[in-house]
Amino acid sequence: MRIPIAALIGLFFTALYFLVAIFAPWVAPYGMAEIVSRDVWLPPSSEFLLGTDNLGRDLLSRMIYGGRTTIFIATAATILSFTTGSVLGFLAAVLGGWADQAMSRFVDLIMSIPSLIFALVVLSVTPVTVPVLIIVMGLLDSTRVYRLARAVAVDINVMDYVEAAKLRGEGRGWIIFREILPNALSPLIAEMGLRFIFMVLFVSTLSFLGLGVQPPQADWGGIVKENADGIVYGIGAALYPAVAIATLAISVNLVADWILNRTTSLKGGRG
C-alpha cells in the first residue's frame, strides 16, 4: 500500500509526539518542576535548548512533561467521549422509538449550551483534578459523537443490505457488528481525530484559564499562562506551546484525512 506523503508526515509527527509523551522521564533533560537556574527566562542555549521559564525551570523539559499531561488527558477524554457517544448513538439508531427520542432530545439540550460555558459552570462546584477534567470534557463531548454515530447508523440501517440481512433472519448482533459497524467505522475514525484535536484545545484553554491542570503540574495551556507575562518584555517562552499544539493538530488532521480517504476508496470511487 502506498501512503501519500502528507499522511506520512502526519503519521511521523503524531507518532513522535506520542512517543515523547510516553517516554517523557527518559527524554526530558531535566525534571518537570526542577529549578535549574536562578535566572528566569534565559534565552535558548546549548545547556537549556529552549531557555528557562518564569521560575528558572528548563522550558524544554516543561514542554515535554506538559505534552505528556495534555496528550494523556486528551486521549483519555476522547476514549470516554467515543465509547459513550458511539454506543449510545448506535443504540438509539437500532432501537428507535421513544428511547431514541429521549436520548436525542437530551443531547439537543446539552448541546444548546456552549461546551466551554457548561464546563466552567460545572468546574465552579467540583474539585479541579485530572479525573474530573477527563470526565467533564469526555461527557460533554460525547454529545457530538452521539449525534454523528446516530446519524451514520440511521443512514446505514435503512440500506437495502441491512433489510436483506433482516429478511434473512439475522440477529441484532450480526446486524450491528457485521453490517452497520464496518460501514460506520471510517467516518467515526476520522471524527475521532478531530475530537482528539478539540480535546487538546479544550484542555489547554481550561488550563490557561486556571481551571484545568493545576501547578506545579505542567501542561501546554498552563505553560502559556505561567509565561504570559514575559510576552510584554518581548520574551517568547509562552509561544512554544502554540507551535506544539499546531503541529500536533495538523498532523492528526492529516492522518484522519488519509484514513477517511483510504477506507472510502475501498468502496470504490464510482459515483
Added chain:
Amino acid sequence: MSLLLKLLAQRIALGLLLLFLVSILIFAGTLILPGDVAQQILGQSATPEALANLREELGVNDPPVQRYFDWLGGLVQGDLGTSLTSGKAITESIGRRLGNTLFLAFWAAIIAVPLAILLGLLAVRYRERWPDKMISAVTLASISVPEFLIAYVAIFFISVRLRWAPSVTTINDSMSLGEKLHTISIPIAVLTLVVLAHMMRMTRAAILNVMQSAYIETAELKGLRMFTIIWKHAFPNSIAPVVNVVMLNLAYLVVGVVVIEVVFTYPGMGQYLVDHVSKRDIPVVQACGLIFAAVYIGMNMIADIVSIVTNPRLRHPK
C-alpha cells in the same frame, strides 16, 4: 401563510422551552454535583461556623425546587441574585460588562461576517486554484491553534515588536469611539481571525452546494451573465444556509470572547465569569452561564427562523 406562522410560533416556543430547560440544567448542575458545596467553596480548613453561614447564604437548607423557583422568579424580574464574594447585586455588575462584551463582539462580527462571505465567494470562484488552496491552508492552521495562543502571537508581534496597538485593553466612558477601537484593535483582530476561519469554510461549502444545483446550470445555459446568475438565482437560495453559518459562528464568537477577554484583561462578561469560577462564586457563574447560553440559543433560533421564512415551499404552499 398559516403554516408558516405556525412553524414560526413553534420554533419560538421551542426556543423558550429550551431556555427554560437550560436554566434548570444550569441550576441543577451546580447543585447535584458530589460533595458539600460550601465545603468545596471554603476548602478543608473552613470552620464549622463559616460553613453554616455559607450554607445559610446559599440557601442549601431550603428544598431545591423552591430555591430554583425563587431564582427563576428573580431572573424574570431582572434580578440575577447577589454575588457571594463581593456582596453586590449581580445585575449591576453585569450590565456594564455585558455592554463591553457586546461592543467587542459587535466590532469583530462587523469585520468578520462580510469578510468571511467575501472570502467564501472568492474560494468558490477560484475553486481548486491557488486562492482557494491558500485560504483553506490558512484557515486550517488557525483552526488548529487555540484562541488564546493566537492572541499571544498577535500581542508578541503587533504590540511588543511593532508597537502598533496596546496589549492591555481597559476601556472607559471618557474615551472616544476611535480611541476605544484603537485600544481593542488586537482583540478584534484575533476574534475576527478565529471566527473567520470557521465561517469562511462553512460559507464556502454552503455556496458551493447552491452553485452546483441544476438550476444554476439552467441559468448558465440561458446565457446569463455571471453576476445575474449569482444575484438572481444563487443569492435567494443561499440566504438561508449562509445566515445559518453566520449565526452558528456568531454563537461561537460569544464563547471565543470569554478566553480573549482574559488574555487582554478586558472588562467584559467573560473575564467576570472566569474570575468567579475560580472564586467559586456560584450565583455569578449561574447568571453568566445562563446569559451566554441564552445568546447562543437566540442565535440558533434566528438562524432557524430565517431558513423557515426564506423557504419557498413554506411561503407559497400548494
Added chain:
Amino acid sequence: MSDKLLKVQDLKIGATVYPPGEKPHDIEIVHGVSFQLEKGKVLGLIGESGAGKSTIGLASMAYGRGGVKITGGEVWVNGRDILKSGHGDIRSLRGGEVTYVSQSAAASFNPAKQIMDQVIEAAVVQGKFSKKEAEARAVELFRKLGLPDPENIGNRYPHQVSGGQLQRCMTALALCPEPDLVVFDEPTTALDVTTQIDVLMAIKEAIRDTGVAALYITHDLAVVAQVSDDILVLKMGDMVEYGPVDQIINDPQEDYTKALVSVRSIDHQEKEATPEPVLKVQNITARYKGTNFDVLKNINVELHPGQTLAVVGESGSGKSTLARVITGLLPPKNGTIHFAGRDLSPDLDGRSREDLRELQMIYQMADVAMNPRQTVGTIIGRPLEFYFGLKGAEKRKRIIELLDEIEMGEKFIDRYPAELSGGQKQRVCIARALAAKPKMIICDEVTSALDPLVADGILKLLLDLQKIEDVAYLFITHDLATVKAIADSISVMYQGEVVRYGGKTDVLSPPFDDYTDLLLSSVPEMKLGWLEDVIAHRKMESAGN
C-alpha cells in the same frame, strides 16, 4: 456550410477523473464525433450510460459540465465555430440560438422564483422580446403544451405543479426565446409511462409548430424513433451508426444497433397453471403507520410453482408495498398470506427460518443491496452458512457453482461490490437469493436501473435459472415490455387496487378496462409512426364517446 444549422466535426471531449488513492488525471470520454443538423430537423442521439450523449448535447452550447472540457474538433452553429467564440457571443448563443431541456425539470427550476419569471428570462435578457411579449408567448406555449390553466400557471412556484407539468414548463422555457435549436436531454425518462406519452406528443407538436430544430438525447430507441428524422448511435464515446431513422430502425447495419433495436423482444410462452399455488395472497389491505389511507385495498393474487407473476403499475400504485407485505416488513391491516402450504405470520418476527429461507428478495438498486465491505464470496456464502451450515471447502465449492450459474465464475469470489459493473452486481444479488434454495423470489424492479442490453441479459438469466431451479418469481415492475418478456400471469395495479389479473395472454388481449388500455397503449413501440397512431386512436375514441 451556412445552410446547416449545426455542424459538429470530429468533436473530442475530455474529463478530469479523481480516482481515490491516485492522482487526478484527464481521460477522453468522446473520441471524435461528427454529425450535422438542418433547420427544422430532429436528430436523435442514442446510447447507454457512459456513451457521452449528454456531453455531446451540451457541447453544442459550448458548455462542459463539472470537469468536462472540449479538447478538439469544431462545433459550427449558424455558420461560426462556437468553440472559437468569445464570452459575449457564447452568452447570446446560449438561451438565444440554442436552448436546453434537462431530464429533471424539478431540479432545473429555481425553487425560489415563479415559473413565469424563469420561462421568459432568457428571451427578455437576450433582447428577443419585451417582458410583455414574452409573457404572452409563454402563455401561448403553455396552452400548446397542454398545461392546465395556461393563463395563471406561470404564477406558481415549481413545487406547486406536478412532475409531468414541470417538464412541459421546461419545454416552454426552452421554446420561449424562439431558438433555432433545442437540446432535449432525456426529457421524459423520469416520468411514468402514461405521462411520458403526453409530454412526448406535446414536445413533438411544439417542434413541428415552431419549426425549431432539435437534438433529442435518450437511451430509449423506441422513444427517439417517434420524434427524430435522423439517429446517431453512440457507444462509449464512439460513433456506432448514423443515418435516417427509417434505416436505423428497420435496417440497422451494426451489431450494436441491431441489439438495441431487438432489445425487449425475448419470446416467452405462458406456462399452464398448476393445481396448488406456492403463494396465495388473500384480501390484503395495508396502510403505513401514522397514515389513514389504505395503500393496498383488498388484494388477491396467486403464484404457481416455477412460474412468474408480474405485478405491474406506475409509481404510487402500491406494487412495492405489496412486496413489503409479503416479506413481512409491513404487517397488513387485513388479509392472509398463504405460502408453500402454510399461513405466514403477518410480521417478520413471527416467521420461522424456513419461511425466510424459502422466500427471497432481489432489489432494484444492487449497489445498496450488498454490503460494500463484504466480498462477493461473503455475500453469497452467508446464506449457505446461515441456512445450511456449510463451511470451508464445501461452502466455497457451492459459491463457485452459484457464480458459474450466474455466468461470472470463480475469479469474482474475492472482489468487492464496487469492483463490479451494474449488471454483475445484480447477478451477485440473484446468486445470493438462489443460495437459499428458495421456492419463490420477489424481484422488485430488478432491471429498472440497468441499461436496456444489460437488463435483457438479466431477464434471460432469470428465465434460465427458473427452468433449472424451478423457482417462482413475483416480478414487480413498471415496464410492460419486461412483463411481456417474463410473465406467466399478470396483475395490473392502479392506486392500490388490482384492476386486472389473469394469465398473460388473457390480460394482454382485448377487451381491456380503461386503465390497462391506457397503460398498454402508452408503452413506446419500436415502430415509426407509433406515437401518431396512438394519439389518433385516442382522439377517435374520445370523439366516439
